[in-house]
Structures are given as C-alpha cells and as structure tokens.
Amino acid sequence: MNPGDLSRRVAGILGSRIVDANTGEVLGKAIVLPWRGRIHLIGLTCSVPLRPVAVSSQRLSYWRTSLGFAAPREPDFPNIR
Amino acid sequence: MTALLLLTHEPADRVNRMIDGWETKTRPAHIVVAYGGSENEFAAIKGKKVFVEDPRLRTNDHQREKQSYTRVLEGAVRLLADCEWDSLYLAEYDILPIVDDLFERLREHADSEKADLLGHRAWRIDDTLHAHYSNHIAEQRWLEWIAGISIRDDKNVVLSCLGCGQWWRREAVEAVIALGEPVAAYLELHLPTAAHHLGFRVRGIKNQDPFVSTNPFCGQDEASLAAKGAWLAHPFKSLWK
Numbered sequence: 001m002n003p004g005d006l007s008r009r010v011a012g013i014l015g016s017r018i019v020d021a022n023t024g025e026v027l028g029k030a031i032v033l034p035w036r037g038r039i040h041l042i043g044l045t046c047s048v049p050l051r052p053v054a055v056s057s058q059r060l061s062y063w064r065t066s067l068g069f070a071a072p073r074e075p076d077f078p079n080i081r
Numbered sequence: 082m083t084a085l086l087l088l089t090h091e092p093a094d095r096v097n098r099m100i101d102g103w104e105t106k107t108r109p110a111h112i113v114v115a116y117g118g119s120e121n122e123f124a125a126i127k128g129k130k131v132f133v134e135d136p137r138l139r140t141n142d143h144q145r146e147k148q149s150y151t152r153v154l155e156g157a158v159r160l161l162a163d164c165e166w167d168s169l170y171l172a173e174y175d176i177l178p179i180v181d182d183l184f185e186r187l188r189e190h191a192d193s194e195k196a197d198l199l200g201h202r203a204w205r206i207d208d209t210l211h212a213h214y215s216n217h218i219a220e221q222r223w224l225e226w227i228a229g230i231s232i233r234d235d236k237n238v239v240l241s242c243l244g245c246g247q248w249w250r251r252e253a254v255e256a257v258i259a260l261g262e263p264v265a266a267y268l269e270l271h272l273p274t275a276a277h278h279l280g281f282r283v284r285g286i287k288n289q290d291p292f293v294s295t296n297p298f299c300g301q302d303e304a305s306l307a308a309k310g311a312w313l314a315h316p317f318k319s320l321w322k
Binding site (some may be wrong): 041048049050051052072073074075076077078079080081 | 195197202203204205207208210211212214232233238240241260277279280281282283284285287314
C-alpha cells in the first residue's frame with residue numbers, strides 16, 4: 001500500500017469530517033493537523049478540491065475565529081471574444 | 082458536425098475495434114486516432130491517424146511530469162484541416178460511449194451553456210487547495226505566461242477539468258493549439274485555463290460527472306449505467322478486447 005492510500009485509509013477511520021461550510025454537505029474526511037502556523041490536511045478523502053472559506057458567526061467574537069471549507073466553484077465566465 | 086479524436090496507446094487490433102465501435106455507436110463526422118504506442122502497431126491502425134512522439138504525452142507519472150495533449154490536438158486538427166467539422170470530441174481509449182446520440186447531446190448541452198469547451202469535473206481552482214494548483218504556483222512561470230496571453234480582466238483565474246471526454250468548438254481548439262505550450266503545465270490545467278484566458282467559455286458536464294471517475298467501474302455494465310442516465314462512462318480499461 002502506498003503512503004497516499006495508507007493515509008486515506010487512516011483518515012477514513014480516524015479523521016475529522018470535512019463539511020461544506022455553505023451547504024452542510026459532507027465532502028470527506030481528513031486528519032487535521034496544525035503545525036508551525038499552518039493547517040495540514042492529511043489523508044484527504046474528498047473527491048473535490050477544497051476551498052478555504054470564512055465560517056459565518058451569529059455572535060461577534062474577537063477571541064475565536066474559524067476556518068471552514070467549501071466545494072469548488074464551477075467556471076462560469078462569458079465568452080468575450 | 083463533430084469530429085472524434087481517439088487517444089490511445091493500445092495494440093492495433095484493439096484500436097481498430099475501438100474505431101469500429103465508436104463509428105457504429107456514435108456516427109461522428111470524422112475519426113482521427115492519436116497514437117502514443119509503438120511505431121509497429123501504429124502502422125497497422127486504419128483510417129486517419131497521427132503518431133505522437135512528444136515525450137510530454139508519453140509520461141509515466143502524468144501529473145508530476147506535466148503530461149500534455151497539445152501535440153495530440155495539434156496533430157489531429159492538422160489531419161482534419163481540409164474536412165468539414167465544427168466541434169471536436171477528445172476521447173481517451175478507456176471511455177465507453179453509452180448513448181447513440183452522444184454528440185447530439187453534447188452539442189445541445191454546449192449550446193444551452195453557450196460553451197466553447199465542455200469538460201468533466203470542471204472547476205475554478207485558483208481559490209482552492211487543489212494539489213495541481215499548489216504544485217503550479219510553486220513555479221510561477223506558467224502563471225506569468227497565462228497572464229501574458231490573457232484577454233481577461235482577472236488574469237489569475239485557473240481552471241481545471243479532466244483530460245478525458247473534452248468537447249471543443251473548432252475555433253477554441255484551434256486558438257489554444259496556436260498558442261503552443263512554451264511553459265509546461267499539466268494538461269488538466271493548461272487546456273481549460275488557456276481557453277478561458279483566450280476569451281472562450283469553459284463549462285462542465287455536471288450531470289455526467291458521476292460516470293467519469295478516476296477509479297474503475299466495477300460490477301456495472303452498459304445497461305445499468307444507461308439506466309442511471311449515463312451518456313458515457315470512464316474508465317473501462319478492458320474495452321475493445
């Protein structure tokens with residue numbers, strides 16, 4: 001088993017669910033690991049690339065902020081030729 | 082009128098069966114084979130064909146070696162130069178056509194979307210954590226080249242779609258080929274992104290994405306896929322044996 005398959009298998013069992021911050025749809029699982037000021041997603045099982053997004057917050061807070069994820073956007077640009 | 086471009090490296094007997102299979106099933110206006118196999122096998126393939134020597138096609142680790150279809154498209158379009166066609170469908174060897182009117186459906190979809198390029202799993206990825214995007218921003222040259230050819234206001238947009246099963250309007254594919262590829266980029270980024278920055282409209286074929294996977298379909302046959310609404314399916318590695 002290659003490292004990619006192994007990490008995905010482990011993430012599938014032990015990882016956190018990655019939920020679309022806009023729709024609530026479960027996009028997959030990953031082991032979420034903060035390290036040296038970055039957030040690493042190990043063994044990502046999502047079938048779509050993740051888009052980091054700000055998570056909406058009903059209550060204004062200055063001591064906590066959350067980073068969420070969403071599904072990618074479809075290309076939708078006009079023909080300009 | 083849709084021309085069909087079949088990209089394959091399979092033995093000649095299988096390629097000839099693939100040509101017959103697609104011709105009978107989907108009745109394209111023209112068929113061209115772009116071949117990435119051996120010269121001996123190439124000689125035994127019938128019909129319009131182009132031998133693609135480009136090492137950027139003949140990759141092993143496709144993503145890391147930044148596999149390219151530019152020479153594939155260029156060779157096919159050159160062969161079709163004197164033929165009448167207004168759209169080109171690029172099918173890799175492991176696509177199974179399921180519906181007889183595949184090209185009519187693709188045309189209708191493209192017209193309704195006003196699209197110049199239709200691709201599977203089409204996304205905007207410059208605001209995502211897509212591995213291909215992360216890899217390409219590590220080396221800025223391709224992004225700088227794209228910005229240099231772009232006629233768009235936002236020159237940072239990067240699009241992605243799968244290489245298999247792309248539907249192109251003639252004007253768009255000819256324009257992208259004319260650019261060449263002076264800076265290497267993986268085909269799943271290069272083709273839709275270049276088309277976008279030349280001003281063409283790129284769209285997905287979302288209703289078919291469930292049938293176009295990177296994992297082989299197991300235990301499902303043509304009839305069961307058709308019942309689920311598939312126009313085509315990918316990948317079927319053992320087709321045309």
